[in-house]
Amino acid sequence: xxxxxxxxxxxxxxxxxxxxxxxxxxxxxxxxxxxxxxxxxxxxxxxxxxxxxxxxxxxxxxxxxxxxxxxxxxxxxxxxxxxxxxxxxxxxxxxxxxxxxxxxxxxxxxxxxxxxxxxxxxxxxxxxxxxxxxxxxxxxxxxxxxxxxxxxxxxxxxxxxxxxxxxxxxxxxxxxxxxxxxxxxxxxxxxxxxxxxxxxxxxxxxxxxxxxxxxxxxxxxxxxxxxxxxxxxxxxxxxxxxxxxxxxxxxxxxxxxxxxxxxxxxxxxxxxxxxxxxxxxxxxxxxxxxxxxxxxxxxxxxxxxxxxxxxxxxxxxxxxxxxxxxxxxxxxxxxxxxxxxxxxxxxxxxxxxxxxxxxxxxxxxxxxxxxxxxxxxxxxxxxxxxxxxxxxxxxxxxxxxxxxxxxxxxxxxxxxxxxxxxxxxxxxxxxxxxxxxxxxxxxxxxxxxxxxxxxxxxxxxxxxxxxxxxxxxx
Amino acid sequence: xxxxxxxxxxxxxxxxxxxxxxxxxxxxxxxxxxxxxxxxxxxxxxxxxxxxxxxxxxxxxxxxxxxxxxxxxxxxxxxxxxxxxxxxxxxxxxxxxxxxxxxxxxxxxxxxxxxxxxxxxxxxxxxxxxxxxxxxxxxxxxxxxxxxxxxxxxxxxxxxxxxxxxxxxxxxxxxxxxxxxxxxxxxxxxxxxxxxxxxxxxxxxxxxxxxxxxxxxxxxxxxxxxxxxxxxxxxxxxxxxxxxxxxxxxxxxxxxxxxxxxxxxxxxxxxxxxxxxxxxxxxxxxxxxxxxxxxx
Numbered sequence: 001x002x003x004x005x006x007x008x009x010x011x012x013x014x015x016x017x018x019x020x021x022x023x024x025x026x027x028x029x030x031x032x033x034x035x036x037x038x039x040x041x042x043x044x045x046x047x048x049x050x051x052x053x054x055x056x057x058x059x060x061x062x063x064x065x066x067x068x069x070x071x072x073x074x075x076x077x078x079x080x081x082x083x084x085x086x087x088x089x090x091x092x093x094x095x096x097x098x099x100x101x102x103x104x105x106x107x108x109x110x111x112x113x114x115x116x117x118x119x120x121x122x123x124x125x126x127x128x129x130x131x132x133x134x135x136x137x138x139x140x141x142x143x144x145x146x147x148x149x150x151x152x153x154x155x156x157x158x159x160x161x162x163x164x165x166x167x168x169x170x171x172x173x174x175x176x177x178x179x180x181x182x183x184x185x186x187x188x189x190x191x192x193x194x195x196x197x198x199x200x201x202x203x204x205x206x207x208x209x210x211x212x213x214x215x216x217x218x219x220x221x222x223x224x225x226x227x228x229x230x231x232x233x234x235x236x237x238x239x240x241x242x243x244x245x246x247x248x249x250x251x252x253x254x255x256x257x258x259x260x261x262x263x264x265x266x267x268x269x270x271x272x273x274x275x276x277x278x279x280x281x282x283x284x285x286x287x288x289x290x291x292x293x294x295x296x297x298x299x300x301x302x303x304x305x306x307x308x309x310x311x312x313x314x315x316x317x318x319x320x321x322x323x324x325x326x327x328x329x330x331x332x333x334x335x336x337x338x339x340x341x342x343x344x345x346x347x348x349x350x351x352x353x354x355x356x357x358x359x360x361x362x363x364x365x366x367x368x369x370x371x372x373x374x375x376x377x378x379x380x381x382x383x384x385x386x387x388x389x390x391x392x393x394x395x396x397x398x399x400x401x402x403x404x405x406x407x408x409x410x411x412x413x414x415x416x417x418x419x420x421x422x423x424x425x426x427x428x429x430x431x432x433x434x435x436x437x438x439x440x441x442x443x444x445x446x447x448x449x450x451x452x453x454x455x456x457x458x459x460x461x462x463x464x465x466x467x468x469x470x471x472x473x474x
Numbered sequence: 475x476x477x478x479x480x481x482x483x484x485x486x487x488x489x490x491x492x493x494x495x496x497x498x499x500x501x502x503x504x505x506x507x508x509x510x511x512x513x514x515x516x517x518x519x520x521x522x523x524x525x526x527x528x529x530x531x532x533x534x535x536x537x538x539x540x541x542x543x544x545x546x547x548x549x550x551x552x553x554x555x556x557x558x559x560x561x562x563x564x565x566x567x568x569x570x571x572x573x574x575x576x577x578x579x580x581x582x583x584x585x586x587x588x589x590x591x592x593x594x595x596x597x598x599x600x601x602x603x604x605x606x607x608x609x610x611x612x613x614x615x616x617x618x619x620x621x622x623x624x625x626x627x628x629x630x631x632x633x634x635x636x637x638x639x640x641x642x643x644x645x646x647x648x649x650x651x652x653x654x655x656x657x658x659x660x661x662x663x664x665x666x667x668x669x670x671x672x673x674x675x676x677x678x679x680x681x682x683x684x685x686x687x688x689x690x691x692x693x694x695x696x697x698x699x700x701x702x703x704x705x706x707x708x709x710x711x712x713x714x715x716x717x718x719x720x721x722x723x724x725x726x727x728x729x730x731x732x733x734x735x736x737x738x739x740x741x742x743x744x745x746x747x748x749x750x751x752x753x754x755x756x757x758x759x760x761x762x763x764x765x766x767x768x769x770x
Contacts, residue, residue, distance in 0.1 A: 030671065034520070041519050042492070042512070049492050052509035053516055060670045061661075062527065062677040183741040184704035186767050187711035194714075251661065258663045262624070 009039060016075040019221035020058065023067045024231055024462075031058055050076060063228050063248065070205070070225040074217040077209045108138060109161060116164060120195050121171045128195075132202040135162055140207050152214060155200075155207035164196050230462040234316035234433040235405075242315050245461060246322060252465050253326035259469050260330050300332040301399050301426070301472060306386060308404030309370060310340045310377040314361045316433040317403050320464060321360070325350055330472075335393050341378035343385040344368040345393075379406060379445060380414030387417040394421060399472060400428040402453070406439070406446040413445040418452045429471050430455040431464070485521040486611065486654040488545040489514070504533070504540035505681075505689050513676040514541065523634045523655035525619075525670065528678035530660055531722030537678070538615040538656035547611035547654065552601035554622035560629055564639060565603045568596045592643035602633050603641075605653045612653040619669075620659040627669045634672045681723065683710055689723060694730040704741045705730055708767070709753065715766055717759040725753045 017032050038053040051072055059068055112135060119127035140158035143151025171192050176185065212220040229248045232241045276292035284290075305324055307317035321336055328334055338346045346368050350360070364370065372381075394400060400421060406413075422428045430449055432439065436457050439446035449455060456471075458464050489495040495518070496511035506514070514537070517524035526534045542549035552563055572591040579587060599607065605614035616630070633639060637649035657673060659665060681689065683706050690702045697705075706726065713720045721729075732752045738745045747764065754760045 026667070028671065034522070034674075037520055038516055041516060046492070046508075048508045049512045052512035055509070056513040056516055056674040056676055059675050059677075060667070061675075062679075065677065183743060183746055183767065184707040184711075187707055190711055190714065191707065254662060255664045 010036070012075045013039065015218055015221075016054070016071055017058070019071045019075070019218060019225070020064075020068065022222055023071075023225060023227060025059070025064050025067070025228075027058055034058075047076065047078070063230065063251075067225055067228050070208070071221050073205050073209060074212045074221050074225070077212070077217075112138065112162060113164075113167060116162070116199070117167045117171050117174070120164075120167065120192060120199065121175055123195060128199050129202060132199065132206045135159075135203055136206045136210065140203075140210075153207040153210040155204040158207065159200055159203055164199055168192055168196065230465070231460045233459050234319065235313065235459070237315050242318070245315075245319055248461055249319065249322045249326050252461060253323055256323075256465055256469055257327055257330055260327075260472065300330065302333040302395065302397050303331045303335070303472075304393050304398055304400045304425075305334070305336045306343075306383075306400060306402045307336065307338050308340070308377055308379070308382075309338045309361060309364050310375070312377075312407070313403070313405050313433055316458075318361045319461065320401075320403050320431070321350055323464065323468070327468075337386060337390060337393075338364050338368055338370050339377075339382035339386070340365075340371045340375065341381050342369055342372050343382045343390065344370050345390065346370075376409045377404070377407060378411050379404065379408045379449075380412040380417070383417040383421070384414045387420045391420065391424060394424045396424070396426055398425045400425045402428065402430040402449075403433075404430075405432055405434045405444065406430070406449050406455075407443050408445040410443045413448050415448060415452055418449060422453050427471070428453040429467075431458040431467065432456065433459055435459060485519045486545070486652055488518050488541065488547075488611075488654065491515065498544045499540050502540040502543045503692060504536060505685060505692060506537075507681060507685055510537070510676065510678065513674055517656075517674050518654060520674070521652050523657060523673045524676060525657045525659065525665075525673035526676045526678050527659045527661050529680070529720065529722055531724035532678050532680060533723060534656075534658040534678055535615065535617055538613055538617075538658070541654055541656070542613035542615075545611050545613065545654065547613045548608060549613050549615060550601050550605040550608070550653070551615045551617060554616065554618045554620075554626065556621055556623065558622050558626055562600055563602050563626060563629060564600050565641060566598050566600065567592070568598050572596050594644075597641070597644070602630075603639055603647070605655075606633065606637060606639055606647060606649045608653065609651060611651065614653040614655045616655070616657045618660065619657045619665060620661060620663040624666065627666050631668060631672065634669075680710075680713060680720075683707065686710075686723060686726060690726055690730045693727045694734055696734050697730050698739060701733065701738070701740060702730065705733070708741065708746070711767075712753065712763055715763060717754065717762065718756045719754070719759065721753040729753050 013032065013035055017027050017035070021027055034057040035054050038057045039050065042049050042053050044050065051069070054072065055065070055068055059065065112131065115127070116131050116135075118124075119131055135158050136153055136155065138158075139161040140153045140155060141151070142154050142157060168189070172189060175188060175192075208220060229241075229244045230252070232245055237245060271294050273292045273294035276294075277288050277290075280290055280292055281288040303324065305321060307321060309317050317338070324331075324334055324336070334347070335345065336347050336350050337343050346364050349364055349367060372378075402418075418428075430453050432446055432455055434444070434446070434457065438444065439450070439455075446455060456467055458467055489498065492508075492512050492515045495515040496506050496508075499506045499511065499514070513524060516522075526537060528534060539549060541547070575591050575596070576587055579590075601614070601616075605612050619627075634655060637652055638646050640646045680686070683703075686709070687702050687706045690697065690706060691699065694702075709721050709726045709729070729749065729752045732749050733741075733745065736745065736749070746767065750760050750763060754763060
């Protein structure tokens with residue numbers, strides 16, 4: 001990278017900081033100044049050094065790293081337009097200019113796949129980076145270029161044409177032939193899969209960089225940079241994002257646990273008990289030498305979770321269950337009930353499921369009686385069944401969390417059942433993964449339920465953490 | 475902007491460039507990635523404390539030791555634990571000696587005695603004060619910061635931002651020579667925002683395969699190169715499994731030593747099955763890994 005003028009650097013740096021703030025990272029002006037000092041010390045010769053240096057000055061935890069990396073690539077791009085390496089040494093394009101049609105040979109694609117297979121087999125990062133650029137250049141462009149804003153670069157389109165996943169078997173076969181059999185070969189397939197995944201990310205990054213050139217880095221950073229795990233929306237999370245979310249369970253649980261423990265310690269310290277202090281002071285001639293404290297021993301709360309595990313909100317319930325399970329020490333007793341339209345206790349399933357959190361939701365659906373003769377959520381009958389059969393789980397020390405979107409498929413909401421539960425419990429909170437604006441739309445019974453118990457919108461892990469820390473009576 | 479103008483005077487001045495940092499760390503046996511070398515260099519140059527976070531056993535403490543060794547600096551270590559307080563971290567008065575002094579000089583007036591017993595002679599300096607008062611180059615290692623209570627963090631804020639400590643009886647003591655400060659944390663507790671803001675942040679993760687192979691070769695010189703490569707690959711695969719305790723670099727090295735001692739020349743099923751316990755610390759994990767690696 002060449003040295004840009006100072007004003008340009010400042011603009012890029014503040015742009016980067018703004019983009020990161022937009023994704024929820026708290027970065028103050030002092031950190032921005034530090035970051036500028038970092039660039040000043042390091043110079044612009046080595047991009048990886050710049051990346052590491054800025055990360056050291058701006059980031060506060062590892063979870064922020066992916067957001068940072070994506071934003072860094074946008075504001076401090078590798079180059080402009082077609083990458084220099086490609087311009088210096090353009091790949092020979094085949095003469096064929098007609099667009100490929102189904103069933104016709106596609107020599108350009110075949111050649112790129114060939115080279116990619118080699119690069120992946122050799123784990124050659126430089127070659128992969130170059131290929132990512134070439135692939136985007138060759139297959140990623142869309143639109144006509146005549147109307148501004150109608151054209152762009154698509155990683156999805158490029159990867160669809162190339163389909164790197166289908167190379168796996170070929171690379172495996174080639175590598176196994178080369179080297180003698182060894183136990184480490186058993187992990188080979190996973191390694192190659194990971195390399196393919198990295199390559200896909202490289203292509204996405206390259207496409208993003210080129211789109212950013214067309215539309216401006218700030219706008220792209222706003223939309224195209226994936227959020228940090230704790231801000232992934234429960235309802236729209238994909239499978240991989242849910243897996244990532246699951247990895248944040250334990251750190252989040254630890255964080256909450258310290259917060260709750262500190263609160264409990266403070267609460268246990270107690271106040272001065274005036275009556276006992278005075279009585280004690282009689283032995284020392286009326287001078288209160290040893291103050292007596294009113295010790296409070298706050299009991300750990302019992303917790304009952306009542307989770308909708310139907311497809312639409314399973315990710316949310318799943319994550320919350322894992323979180324509560326990880327925090328089990330903080331409660332004297334935790335019982336978890338799951339429902340779709342029938343209610344069943346899944347506490348044991350959850351306890352046994354510690355090894356394999358990924359399949360928890362599937363196991364609950366398969367092993368617990370949570371579904372009647374149809375598969376739609378029915379909050380009314382689920383709450384009713386809980387109030388009929390499991391109400392003994394709820395006592396005056398119990399805090400009940402109901403998890404679900406309250407979308408009742410236009411059935412009877414059975415508010416009475418919820419009232420009965422609320423009548424016995426210490427507190428009842430309803431956590432709803434939908435945003436409040438949607439609560440009164442369609443088949444949602446949320447407003448009705450919200451009249452009976454406190455309902456909070458809880459769309460991502462960060463919010464869930466805040467809610468649990470605030471609501472639970474520790 | 476003149477290059478290196480800001481903060482230049484505050485730094486510890488151990489290194490001249492990132493490349494220099496990496497090279498000199500390597501001479502002490504610490505192989506650093508670009509990210510590590512860059513951050514260490516910046517901490518040195520900008521004179522800011524370095525907060526190193528990451529899983530256990532990836533070399534957080536080693537990093538501080540390596541910097542101390544190559545800077546020929548004194549390593550002052552504050553090991554944090556639950557309940558550590560000001561007296562353990564900063565300074566305390568030597569009460570026994572003070573009492574002796576008072577009883578020895580019975581005839582003098584109170585004012586004189588009071589002036590005397592709060593002097594240098596009766597001050598017991600603990601790690602933080604020691605590091606600040608030191609005249610020679612110093613590396614201050616505050617280990618496992620997350621184990622200490624929140625109150626200690628507040629105490630550290632003054633020390634880390636201004637490099638000064640206030641002792642009521644003696645006044646404010648300011649560092650004549652800034653120590654190179656490394657804080658480590660396993661993130662069992664969330665550190666306060668205020669503390670984090672004063673530090674450069676480095677997440678020290680498991681090294682990539684290439685770097686880890688070099689580390690293994692350096693620490694266990696007798697090991698065959700291809701065996702080291704296979705070993706690192708298997709450990710890398712273990713880390714991607716959802717285990718209770720993922721193996722760290724320390725475990726890779728242990729495993730390499732074990733294999734060397736057993737005289738194994740390749741990773742076959744029997745060897746792995748017999749030695750998996752060296753890398754994995756829970757029976758569940760061993761079972762899961764064996765299943766995944768399809769060991770009989």
